[in-house]
Amino acid sequence: MSRTDGTTATVTRETHEVEALIIGSGLSGIGAAVKLREAGLRDLVLIEKADELGGTWRDNTYPGCACDVPSALYSYSFAPNPGWTRAFAAQPEIRAYLHRTAAAYGITPLIRFGTEVVRAQWHAAEARWHVETSRDRYSARFLISAAGPWHEPLIPEIPGLADFSGEVFHSSRWRHDHELAGARVAVVGSGASAVQFVPAIQSRVARLDLFQRTAQWVLPKPDHHVPGAERRLLRRFPAAQRALRSAEYAAMETLGLGFRHPAILRAVQKVGTLHLKATVKDPRLRRALTPDYTLGCKRLLLSNTYYPALTRPNVTVHATAVEAVRGNRVVGADGTGADVDTIILGTGFHILDMPIAQRVFDADGVRLGEHWKGSPDAYLGTTVSGFPNAFILLGPHLGTGHSSAFMVLEAQLEYLAGAVRHFRSAGWAGMDVRPEVQAAFNAEVQQALPPTVYNSGGCSSYYLDGNGRNSFSWPWSTGRMRRRLAEFDPEAYDVTLTSGVGRPVPAGR
Numbered sequence: 110m111s112r113t114d115g116t117t118a119t120v121t122r123e124t125h126e127v128e129a130l131i132i133g134s135g136l137s138g139i140g141a142a143v144k145l146r147e148a149g150l151r152d153l154v155l156i157e158k159a160d161e162l163g164g165t166w167r168d169n170t171y172p173g174c175a176c177d178v179p180s181a182l183y184s185y186s187f188a189p190n191p192g193w194t195r196a197f198a199a200q201p202e203i204r205a206y207l208h209r210t211a212a213a214y215g216i217t218p219l220i221r222f223g224t225e226v227v228r229a230q231w232h233a234a235e236a237r238w239h240v241e242t243s244r245d246r247y248s249a250r251f252l253i254s255a256a257g258p259w260h261e262p263l264i265p266e267i268p269g270l271a272d273f274s275g276e277v278f279h280s281s282r283w284r285h286d287h288e289l290a291g292a293r294v295a296v297v298g299s300g301a302s303a304v305q306f307v308p309a310i311q312s313r314v315a316r317l318d319l320f321q322r323t324a325q326w327v328l329p330k331p332d333h334h335v336p337g338a339e340r341r342l343l344r345r346f347p348a349a350q351r352a353l354r355s356a357e358y359a360a361m362e363t364l365g366l367g368f369r370h371p372a373i374l375r376a377v378q379k380v381g382t383l384h385l386k387a388t389v390k391d392p393r394l395r396r397a398l399t400p401d402y403t404l405g406c407k408r409l410l411l412s413n414t415y416y417p418a419l420t421r422p423n424v425t426v427h428a429t430a431v432e433a434v435r436g437n438r439v440v441g442a443d444g445t446g447a448d449v450d451t452i453i454l455g456t457g458f459h460i461l462d463m464p465i466a467q468r469v470f471d472a473d474g475v476r477l478g479e480h481w482k483g484s485p486d487a488y489l490g491t492t493v494s495g496f497p498n499a500f501i502l503l504g505p506h507l508g509t510g511h512s513s514a515f516m517v518l519e520a521q522l523e524y525l526a527g528a529v530r531h532f533r534s535a536g537w538a539g540m541d542v543r544p545e546v547q548a549a550f551n552a553e554v555q556q557a558l559p560p561t562v563y564n565s566g567g568c569s570s571y572y573l574d575g576n577g578r579n580s581f582s583w584p585w586s587t588g589r590m591r592r593r594l595a596e597f598d599p600e601a602y603d604v605t606l607t608s609g610v611g612r613p614v615p616a617g618r
Contacts, residue, residue, distance in 0.1 A: 135164015406566025527597030
């Protein structure tokens with residue numbers, strides 16, 4: 110702040126003391142807040158840099174955006190939603206569900222919107238996290254990262270892209286004010302988002318050129334409208350909804366067997382091959398859309414409209430990565446190209462190089478990202494040695510190719526709530542997972558991953574980090590995950606207790 114005499118005044122901001130600070134107010138942040146309050150914490154705050162809650166379901170508003178797991182599995186078990194209007198819910202319904210849940214459980218008033226975490230550092234002498242935000246400072250006993258892996262868009266470094274004179278935007282930052290009717294559009298990427306928005310915009314644009322670095326396995330999507338009578342039945346008889354959720358969970362877990370035994374998925378893969386043959390008659394286009402790896406090696410995609418959209422006369426599929434943008438021309442690595450006025454990037458997110466890791470520091474001022482050195486690692490995907498009293502939701506090693514993020518999240522929330530309850534009852538000041546425990550868990554995961562389709566399927570995917578290691582996937586069933594995280598294990602942690610003068614002292618093992 111500048112004074113009239115030309116000097117600069119120091120702005121002193123208040124430091125708010127809270128028991129728990131949660132970064133993010135998407136499905137992870139909301140769920141964490143609910144479970145922490147159930148565990149007895151009342152003094153907590155959620156820091157949200159946007160002006161609305163919802164996380165990925167707030168950010169992704171592209172045409173056709175919807176869930177790719179059954180709706181009955183896409184909700185908190187403690188807040189079931191009998192009102193889904195489709196078997197696979199669309200983005201507006203999911204966003205509305207998160208808003209309703211946050212309001213019903215009293216979480217919305219705890220959110221500090223328009224506030225971004227700048228730096229969070231552990232202070233051992235106080236056994237607290239000091240958190241600097243774009244607005245205020247906080248001192249917190251617990252720090253929970255709920256920023257999520259599908260948050261920061263990945264913008265590829267394409268020569269000439271910055272000089273493109275037309276419109277460029279990522280699918281998760283959709284420009285609804287940009288008119289696509291009659292536009293010449295290049296879509297870069299053919300993953301989960303593109304599979305949904307390409308069919309939604311194909312009929313509106315003059316031309317659509319899809320640059321596909323890698324072909325994707327796309328299975329038919331068993332989506333349908335849920336009749337009002339069925340919704341009324343589920344609302345009136347909660348047991349029926351629980352039965353539906355259990356049945357869909359069992360079906361997805363059966364599919365999950367194939368991710369651990371790829372021979373099973375090769376049989377399922379035949380469904381994808383038949384789906385492709387039934388919808389794409391042109392043999393040349395069909396060859397371009399046929400993957401050369403085992404289904405499940407990349408994220409499983411579902412669509413009834415993607416392949417048909419690619420057969421339309423105004424669509425060209427370039428089976429190549431983009432090499433450069435020259436003027437208004439997008440040029441592929443194979444030399445093909447297209448003159449366009451709009452470029453839409455369906456290029457995914459910073460999944461394993463998560464930006465929050467550059468903003469969280471240990472007691473010595475070393476970034477979490479520096480600890481990881483390109484390969485994220487966490488005990489049970491949740492706690493990291495050297496970062497006491499901190500938890501990561503939807504963290505490393507917990508990703509699955511077949512189940513709902515809510516299944517993973519709720520397993521972690523049980524562990525988080527158990528940790529907080531034990532922490533408070535035992536009179537701890539700090540808890541830090543022992544490095545040998547974390548290393549042993551990581552070794553166990555890495556030993557189990559090679560035979561899974563994630564590692565042996567013959568593709569390169571976002572499951573692999575910058576060092577080529579799979580830091581994303583859980584190599585077992587989600588049932589095993591739930592059992593493993595069901596109870597907090599205090600013996601895995603070095604702890605400190607509060608002495609009579611209020612300073613933490615070693616508690617021993």
